[in-house]
Amino acid sequence: MQVSGNDELADLANIFNKVQTSLYMHQQQLKARVQIADENLTKVNHELTLRSKELEQMVALSQRLATTDSLTGLHNRRFLDENLGSVFAQAKRHADSLCLVLLDVDFFKQINDEHGHAAGDVVLKLLGDLIRWNTRDSDISARMGGDEFAFILPRTPAAQGKVFAENLLERTRSHAFVIPNGKILKVTLSLGVAELSEDIYSVEALYGAADKALYESKHRGRNQVTGIHKNEFF
Ligand SMILES: Nc1nc2c(ncn2[C@@H]2O[C@H](COP(=O)(O)OP(=O)(O)OP(=O)(O)O)[C@@H](O)[C@H]2O)c(=O)[nH]1
Known part of the structure; x- marks a missing residue:
């Protein structure tokens, strides 16, 4: 506001101008503060996004570790048990075939x-690799x-399940298992293959059948596959 003269009106105008200047400065300060706060918020948001991604990765990793066998890198019993229930239920509902195969290393x-626990671990690890290469x-x-x-x-179906088990056995017994002292070991397996059939109503019964077939392989002299269907070995 233009100020001229020296009367009360001019005093008022001077006061008005001072107030206006002060308001303007406050406004500028506020703007600067808002900008800083905005920048800080963006930084915090970015940091939060990074942290939540890290957290997601950690959760995924801990889930993977909880369901992985540390020696072979294959899944562990927990993972198999968690999945068998739903695979079993789906196969029953859609009348699909399903095989459960159990494997035990001979001797x-x-x-x-003879060769030490570390050598045993190497054999298990190499067998894990063979399994990984030979499964879908x-x-x-x-x-x-x-x-x-x-x-x-x-x-x-059972016949295909048996072929799978026999292939794995063949690949294992023809494999040279090199242990830490440089020696080469030959390894054989006993396997039991159970097919889901009308007489099997539970996961436990399917396990029981596969275990029975595995035991039969051991009983018949190991280094072989036994299938079981409706309580008959094949
Ligand atoms: N190296 C190693 N050995 C293990 C591990 N877990 C269990 N074992 C050993 O594995 C062996 C299993 O032997 P069994 O299944 O009882 O018998 P087997 O000698 O395989 O005989 P059959 O199964 O009858 O042919 C035992 O000596 C256990 O101590 C492991 O993580 N590493």
């Missing part, structure tokens, strides 16, 4: 006793503990 205790992505392979492994083969 594994002898390998440990749609199948589930797991180390159940010790020298025992299991496989869920969805949409697989």
Whole structure:
């Protein structure tokens, strides 16, 4: 506001101008503060996004670790058990075929006793690699503990399940297992293959059948595959 003269009106105009200037400065300061706050908020948002991505990755990693066998890198018993229930229910509902295969290394205790626990571990790890190379992505392979492994083969009838097990046995027995002292070991397996049939109503019954077939392979002299269908070995 233009100020001229020296009367009360001029005083008022001077006061008005001072107030206006002060308001303007306050406004500029506020603007600067808002801008800083905005920038800080953007930084915090960015940081939050990074942190939540890290958290997601950590959750995924811990889930993977909880369902992975650390020695072989295959799935563990927990993963297989968690999945068998739903695969079993789906196969029953859609009348699909399904095989459960159980595998046990022959005379594994002898390998440990003769060559040491570390050599036994190497054999299990190499067997894990053979298993990984010889199973389909749609199948589930797991180390159940010790020298025992299991496989869920969805949409697989008994005859095909047996071929899968026999191929794995053949590849294992023709493989040279090199242990840390440089020696080469030959390894054989016993396997049991159970097919889901009308007389099997539960996951436990399917396990029981596969276990019975595996035991039969051991009983018949190991280094072989036994199938079971409706309580008959084949
Ligand atoms: N190296 C190693 N050995 C293990 C591990 N877990 C279990 N074992 C050993 O695996 C051996 C399993 O032997 P068994 O299955 O009882 O018997 P086996 O000698 O394989 O005999 P059959 O199965 O009857 O042919 C035991 O000596 C266990 O101590 C492991 O993570 N690493």
